[in-house]
Amino acid sequence: MPVTEKSVKEVYTALLPQTMVVADLGCSSGPNALVFVSNVINAIAEHSRNDFNQLFRSLEQFKRSAEMDRNGDTLPPYYVSGLPDSYYVRLFPRQSVHLFHSSYCLHWRSQVPEGLEGKREVYLNGENMYIAKNTPPSVVKLFQEQFRKDFSLFLRLRHEELAFGGQMVLTFLGRKDEDVYSGDLNHLFGLLSQSLQSLVVEGLVEEEKVSSFNLPAYGPSVGDVTALVKESGAFEIAHIKLFEQNWDP
Numbered sequence: 001m002p003v004t005e006k007s008v009k010e011v012y013t014a015l016l017p018q019t020m021v022v023a024d025l026g027c028s029s030g031p032n033a034l035v036f037v038s039n040v041i042n043a044i045a046e047h048s049r050n051d052f053n054q055l056f057r058s059l060e061q062f063k064r065s066a067e068m069d070r071n072g073d074t075l076p077p078y079y080v081s082g083l084p085d086s087y088y089v090r091l092f093p094r095q096s097v098h099l100f101h102s103s104y105c106l107h108w109r110s111q112v113p114e115g116l117e118g119k120r121e122v123y124l125n126g127e128n129m130y131i132a133k134n135t136p137p138s139v140v141k142l143f144q145e146q147f148r149k150d151f152s153l154f155l156r157l158r159h160e161e162l163a164f165g166g167q168m169v170l171t172f173l174g175r176k177d178e179d180v181y182s183g184d185l186n187h188l189f190g191l192l193s194q195s196l197q198s199l200v201v202e203g204l205v206e207e208e209k210v211s212s213f214n215l216p217a218y219g220p221s222v223g224d225v226t227a228l229v230k231e232s233g234a235f236e237i238a239h240i241k242l243f244e245q246n247w248d249p
């Protein structure tokens with residue numbers, strides 16, 4: 001059984017098949033054949049545990065510790081659910097949510113900036129994966145336009161879902177200065193691009209793969225965010241604050 005399990009895991013990891021086909025050659029006519037099948041299924045289930053399953057498994061523990069915090073007092077009744085979809089689509093019924101929260105997510109775009117994802121545009125942003133000093137202004141525009149599209153869509157969708165008087169608390173990565181070429185994300189992803197470039201030099205990664213790779217990310221300035229919220233006409237900003245992260249604690 002351990003040998004079979006190891007094989008199953010190795011094949012699954014190497015191929016990540018959408019559907020995994022397993023054949024038992026010369027199977028038994030009775031339960032033995034099903035024991036094998038059940039081992040395979042369990043090995044895959046064990047190996048492909050997803051984040052959501054993990055999350056819901058931790059709910060019991062959460063309930064116990066929440067009750068402990070309240071010294072045994074009962075909590076208000078609550079119900080936890082998970083929606084496996086992107087927040088760039090409608091997720092909830094109209095006016096059904098009172099508070100939205102999002103932490104360290106909204107700097108991710110719904111896709112690589114439109115116009116920068118095809119093979120033909122391979123060298124538009126050189127070896128960079130994000131906005132760098134030598135990124136042409138036309139490419140910067142594509143990153144900004146993708147942010148404008150995504151964030152406006154996000155605001156429109158959440159506005160439909162939020163109950164009247166509801167609020168959102170959003171924290172995400174951005175940049176301190178208005179200058180789109182300078183910011184922690186530019187620096188961080190610049191270092192990552194350099195690392196990939198060294199792998200190219202060492203012949204470990206194909207140059208074209210690095211040149212054609214751009215991140216679906218954008219770190220907006222406070223001004224970028226404020227302008228889009230105003231433009232949406234859907235929300236008022238009650239509080240907006242920039243805080244700096246210590247990269248070297």
Ligand SMILES: C[S@@+](CC[C@H](N)C(=O)[O-])C[C@H]1O[C@@H](n2cnc3c(N)ncnc32)[C@H](O)[C@@H]1O
Nearest residue numbers: 085086087088089102103104105106108109110
């Ligand atoms: C850095 S983690 C933040 C996790 C957590 N909120 C926290 O603060 O620790 C970013 C998460 O956003 C998710 N994410 C990125 N784009 C998304 C999208 N369009 N819809 C839903 N989730 C998304 C990623 O899968 C990832 O789980």
